[in-house]
Amino acid sequence: xxxxxxxxxxISQQLFDINIRTIHRLSPAxxxxxxxxxxxxxxxxxxxxxNQLAAQYxxxxxxxxxxxFHIVDHVRKALLTVANSDDPLLNQYTRGFVSMYDRxxxxxxxxxxxxxxxxxxxxxxxxxxxxRNLQVVHQNSVYTCATPLQEAxxxxxxxxxxxxxxxxxYFTSLAVQLLPKRDYMTKFLTEVGMSPxxxxxxxxxxxxxxxxxxxxxxxxxxxQYRDYKFTKWMTKNVGVQGIPPSAFYGDEHKxxxxxxxxxxxxxxxxxxxxxxxxxxxxxxxQTKTKL
Numbered sequence: 001x002x003x004x005x006x007x008x009x010x011i012s013q014q015l016f017d018i019n020i021r022t023i024h025r026l027s028p029a030x031x032x033x034x035x036x037x038x039x040x041x042x043x044x045x046x047x048x049x050x051n052q053l054a055a056q057y058x059x060x061x062x063x064x065x066x067x068x069f070h071i072v073d074h075v076r077k078a079l080l081t082v083a084n085s086d087d088p089l090l091n092q093y094t095r096g097f098v099s100m101y102d103r104x105x106x107x108x109x110x111x112x113x114x115x116x117x118x119x120x121x122x123x124x125x126x127x128x129x130x131x132r133n134l135q136v137v138h139q140n141s142v143y144t145c146a147t148p149l150q151e152a153x154x155x156x157x158x159x160x161x162x163x164x165x166x167x168x169x170y171f172t173s174l175a176v177q178l179l180p181k182r183d184y185m186t187k188f189l190t191e192v193g194m195s196p197x198x199x200x201x202x203x204x205x206x207x208x209x210x211x212x213x214x215x216x217x218x219x220x221x222x223x224q225y226r227d228y229k230f231t232k233w234m235t236k237n238v239g240v241q242g243i244p245p246s247a248f249y250g251d252e253h254k255x256x257x258x259x260x261x262x263x264x265x266x267x268x269x270x271x272x273x274x275x276x277x278x279x280x281x282x283x284x285x286q287t288k289t290k291l
């Protein structure tokens with residue numbers, strides 16, 4: 001028996017009233033700078049805390065490890081092709097693991113490999129007796145991934161295997177592209193007075209900021225650890241944001257990282273240049289003040 005129009009109207013009105021009451025309850029306390037309700041309880045996370053700082057102070061963000069340019073073109077186009085495919089199975093659930101080595105599970109990430117950090121998809125492969133445990137965890141936590149993303153990622157690898165070792169291979173060109181960015185960041189961090197550790201790979205650079213301590217008012221920040229104080233003060237007063245590396249240490253070892261900051265250099269050249277200009281201008285102003 002179908003419900004009457006009157007019953008449907010009453011239910012709709014009740015749902016509307018509930019939503020209005022919820023909005024009224026939340027609105028007075030809500031602000032674009034307040035922590036979203038879904039993050040409550042996680043506000044001590046370095047990511048939620050520094051995302052909130054970035055939203056409020058609008059610094060040049062070198063803290064998080066995502067690039068500010070497009071992902072690999074043929075991988076992006078592959079997703080468009082898959083999404084518009086006439087094959088309905090490409091938008092349905094698929095999963096498979098390939099047996100490789102007897103004592104090795106290899107885990108990869110599309111976010112790190114193809115600069116597709118928002119896709120949140122990766123892979124793992126290994127012998128059946130080892131991968132079985134990952135399958136159980138995956139089934140009961142993630143359950144499944146978006147099939148179009150899986151297909152686009154697979155196509156991306158197929159294209160890269162054809163180009164592997166050649167100049168137009170993404171795996172080759174990315175390293176060539178990142179090297180001058182790394183060297184440029186090393187240069188301007190050194191010029192401003194920091195002591196960077198030059199990495200041989202990756203997208204992050206650690207820099208010791210101890211020599212700048214006299215130019216930074218650490219006592220203005222209430223945090224316990226010095227790298228938190230430094231990065232927050234620089235975000236608010238200079239306009240450049242990094243990440244405090246002690247966030248990745250246990251309590252007993254946080255002191256080992258307190259005089260350092262982590263910056264990401266997989267950014268557009270013009271944005272790295274802007275960071276350099278901001279930092280060097282700040283250094284010049286500090287020098288004039290002391291004179």
